[in-house]
Amino acid sequence: MSMMLNEDQEMLREAAAGFLNENAPVSAFRELRDSNSIGGFSRDLWSEMAQMGWAGILVPEEFGGSEFGMVGAGLIAEEMGKHLTASPFLATSVLAATAFSKFGSEAQKEHHLPKISAGETLYALAVDEGAKHAPAKTALKAERSGNGFKLSGAKTFVANGHVADHIIVAARTSGEAGDENGITLFLVEAETAGLKRSASKMVDSSSFARLQFEDVEVNADAVIGEVDAGYEPLDTILNAGRACLAAEMTGCADQSFNMTVAYINERKQFGVPVGSFQALQHRAAHLHTEIELAKAVTLAALQSLDTEEESAWRLTALAKTKVGQVALLAAQEGVQMHGGMGMTDAFDIGLYLKRVRVAGELFGDESWHANRIADALSF
Amino acid sequence: MSMMLNEDQEMLREAAAGFLNENAPVSAFRELRDSNSIGGFSRDLWSEMAQMGWAGILVPEEFGGSEFGMVGAGLIAEEMGKHLTASPFLATSVLAATAFSKFGSEAQKEHHLPKISAGETLYALAVDEGAKHAPAKTALKAERSGNGFKLSGAKTFVANGHVADHIIVAARTSGEAGDENGITLFLVEAETAGLKRSASKMVDSSSFARLQFEDVEVNADAVIGEVDAGYEPLDTILNAGRACLAAEMTGCADQSFNMTVAYINERKQFGVPVGSFQALQHRAAHLHTEIELAKAVTLAALQSLDTEEESAWRLTALAKTKVGQVALLAAQEGVQMHGGMGMTDAFDIGLYLKRVRVAGELFGDESWHANRIADALSF
Amino acid sequence: MSELETFRIQTRAWLEENCPPDMRDGAVSEATQCWGGRNWTFTSEGQKLWLERMAAKGWTVPTWPEDYGGAGLTKDEAEILQDEMTAIGARKPHDNFGITMLGPALLKFGTQEQKLEHLPPIARGELRWCQGYSEPGAGSDLASLRTKAEDKGDHYIVNGQKIWTSYADQADWIFCLVRTDFEAAKHKGISFVLFDMATKGVTTKPIKLISGSSPFCETFFDDVRVEKVNLVHEENKGWDVAKYLLTHERGMIGEVFGNMTGGRSLGEIAAHEIGVDDAGRVEEPLLRAKLVQAEIDSLAFSTLLQSVSERAEAGESLGAVSSVLKYYGTELNKRRHELLMEIGGSDELEWSDENDNGQRSKDWLRTKGNSIEGGTSEVQLQIIAKHILQMPGA
């Protein structure tokens, strides 16, 4: 496992940075926010990204993807984090692409992967049912019914859930909430009868959905993977998402830190630049160190997922934990060091603070993942 | 409950500070240490302290005590912490005095309390059996035998255990290790057959004992309080000790902080006093704030024990936790800010670091007490 | 029966008779508060009655002298009044910076005429005040302020700009720091003046915060005429007044945060919202550990607040201790709100939740300003290093 980028990856990073600088600066995010668009992202921008191969970044070439792997996906997520880019990248191109390419039937692959690569169709993953992440606590019931299943229950905190064309749903086919066994993944079309969706605007101006399932009927071929054995596939899909969230937060941390250092080096107080105060210099130097750690764990997680190492899940949990902490610290210190300006909506630093809270919560917060690592290490 | 000292208490503090400055400076502690005295303290000094009323500070006047209460005991402990004074104060004048005056029979009070006040006789409290504090886990067995009991088992981390004339021992008369019920307190003479004692030199040069009990026989009147119902009295006795340990650590924190600020204000580097570096100023200011908190919680705990408030145990646990953290931070920062000099045995700051570790561990460390508070608050 | 006991019984009876039912819900938030002033619209007949009745008794500012609209109560009596109001959940009749900030300054530094002119309308809630200290580019560095007051004989002409003026767009009058001597060293040459916000040349512009609300304004002065009779304390000695008020404010903020720890504990909220395991402990063990530390620090902070307030009552001058409280209280409060967000998970990340309108996330963001306004945490640390620790060059 290498901890350095290869040439292709370096080029991808540069291309992503260049494209987003030009087409998706933070001002674009502000416009989107103030327009109160319910989708929460620009379809045109997403089409352009798809044309650049980003939508199919995890999709095998035979299905029209650019097959860049997790390191590539992470690079894009990191750059998006820097720019606060709103897009269906995580839900469609990371979560759904991983679900189909790793666990989909041949028919599912052939049908869905090309659509993902083309950026035509939107997907969502519906896991959580309570305010805190807990995939094993899946309770939404899927009962056998005729040729297929009938789904009843509720999901929350579903990224792109309100605009997706298809939703991958974790449901309970046997056992009880809390059991890892007995969970099955279903692919549900958004327009199916009995499925109600409502969008919630979040603190970071992103939109997530709450879903209500009332006797939603699906065929047997809607199952992704095997019945009752969906927990491990789900965890693999989630890990792809978690690693990309870590990458996104690394981008947020990096950008808020750089903005902050630039601000305090410029701004004067008591006749000298604020950045010349040693107390702030030492805090900035500490923060730089933490961000270096964040970058390293993020890359380690992404690489390990690509090479499918045994430790991949643990490095991913490590990244979600450590980067979550670092990004929050960077945003908090950023707001404080911006002084009064940090409190105003006119400055960007507050946007990063908000974004980091949401990304940190999604698919398990730092405490949840850290505890998981400790449990696995038997202490 | 008042958070200010009254006039008598202020006078006691001044007297204690004056006496210890004169008679027990840190250099006296060094001499004691380097002499490798197994007792670990000066008997002459202890006699003088007794004459000043310190030995009987918790003993009612009718038994020759000065009856100053816990606030008074804490003031002396705090001053001893500043001076690193080695003495039997905690074991004899706090723990044993509390045991007898609150739970002793009339006969026990009449026999022992005057001896405590006079500073003639030394006592010890033997509770722990493992490396971490856990009074409920008492396993040392006390079986009925003839007119009394027969004790078998082992104790560790017993302050003054190797020099005490009498030892108060928590033993199990029923139930199992882990039960709060079934613990009984016994008063055992040190010279009883079957009791073996060995002294251990600790990292802070204090001496603690390990005790081995092999069929040690005691009479029924050796019981302090009631059979099987010793857990709550034990906790009350321990709380007196814990609050005084918090006070001692407050003294350690205060003194190491003042030494450190004085050192860095004096010492020059890069041509200016080290104390003029803003990064250190802000750390010092933060530390000052934490020490103010430590002083406040310590006084709150001592006052609440004197007025026997319901919340007394919780304030005591709070003090042991918070002061333990603050004192360790003050000593750690002290060593670091002393630079290379902080690492040398020639400077005093390292002595405080060592002392704080031992005092922090005794009768429950910060994690143990914090957890106890959380359990009591039902979260 | 002691006089205080008699006072308590009479007070209880008066409150029972005079406090309108809808003013007894114990509400304390900024949203439910009566701010008073020329532009105030009472939210209910009860709110109006309550203010009028309390003002008539002098109980909106109970310890102020009767001449200035107060009731001249002793500290003990004022405490009894507060106790009895708390007992029935009575709201404050009204509140504004005139009561908490300008009042203490005028009582200490004002002339008899100034006190008689300005204090009674504050007591009756007729005029709402705002504070003009900070300026763009000055932030915590009050001494470098540049708003200029030119001496024109019996009046000044004020030009300049203030920022972070709380509710300037709704205030009637402003107490304001202006520079009257540009030659003097930074802290000197500053004066403390009062003027009507309706004066020609005063304009305000609200600042939108990350929490979505706009409690602050930018305030502009363009040839504003200020009568010299409204200069408080001597010319060029406004810094004394400001310093006195800052110390006062810092202590107050510390107490405010102290009170916040008095409600439901974080642990209780987490146990309720997240659930507990078989041992009765919050199911997320590492979140629980952070909650425990925050509760420990909150309990410790409340003992320090108690100790400081007893010392203050005993007449001890606290000086820079207010910086200790401001620093620790605001930083602790930020930590507590981070934890509330972690407890709440995705539910509390919603910005406009149907139930509570995303209040927890808005409060979380709002706390970030506590360690900035009224002197940043860094400024407080510097004050501690300088005035308490007397470190070289601090």
Place this chain on the structure above:
Amino acid sequence: MSELETFRIQTRAWLEENCPPDMRDGAVSEATQCWGGRNWTFTSEGQKLWLERMAAKGWTVPTWPEDYGGAGLTKDEAEILQDEMTAIGARKPHDNFGITMLGPALLKFGTQEQKLEHLPPIARGELRWCQGYSEPGAGSDLASLRTKAEDKGDHYIVNGQKIWTSYADQADWIFCLVRTDFEAAKHKGISFVLFDMATKGVTTKPIKLISGSSPFCETFFDDVRVEKVNLVHEENKGWDVAKYLLTHERGMIGEVFGNMTGGRSLGEIAAHEIGVDDAGRVEEPLLRAKLVQAEIDSLAFSTLLQSVSERAEAGESLGAVSSVLKYYGTELNKRRHELLMEIGGSDELEWSDENDNGQRSKDWLRTKGNSIEGGTSEVQLQIIAKHILQMPGA
């Protein structure tokens, strides 16, 4: 079979044949280490043989050129040698500052004569070196050093005092920073010289540490004659050499701490020593939370170390990154040792425990020096602020 594979097989066979049994216990502590030098007493015949055999192969300093006592191995070959030694638990044949510090400096800055004179005895473990940098009152401020070297034509006369000289009382030679120009600005006018500790006028005095041991000395120079042939690099340019070595040292220290996290985890130790509850979690939940955070940070740090070492191998110049490693590694290590003390409880507070002689508490105290020696944490932060972040006036 590739050349490297052949090399591996041959190395394995040679080690199998030549490494004495008592040198295969994997010991790495300072106490078991062979330090070499004129005064060295071998602790066993095996230790002596092992040094001689490895030195004869040039494998005490495998990557140094053969002319200087090394074996001229490539990086890959040296890694294989290391792997194979680790595989059988072979101890290092010997170690001293000549290998880790002076060697790299001479290889970069020394003349051919200096290399030929000094490097082979280091490789053979015949001379033990110490480092003379710090001075009393200078601490981290190397540039202000005052030890004086007067120019006497073909030699210098050195007067002054050093402190923190590691094992100066046991060393044969010293590499030393001295001031050769008192007029020059602080960093200029310093020279890097070598001399025998047996020279007339050199005396040493051990410093007792809080951990009880005395690895450092005060070292005094009283009219010590140093030949100019032992000046390394140009006169007044000793700072270049020292800076190069400091960077080298900081990186090394980072790696050392990285390796420490490779052994038994804190969690494992705690589970073993304290015990676990029904859920398999360490019984003290709040201690466990601190352990988890330390493990998280250790795992994260080890990924950073790996990343930095790959970048270094790829030829990237790391510069101030060594300060990042030194700062974080030493602070983390202090935290880990605090936790080891908390895990150990009263047992590990014993200073001379019959079983392990209080080693854990001594190690705990020793770690406090890691964030001071080789540049304090504060100095590292300052370097990061200045050289990486380029903050004004840093």
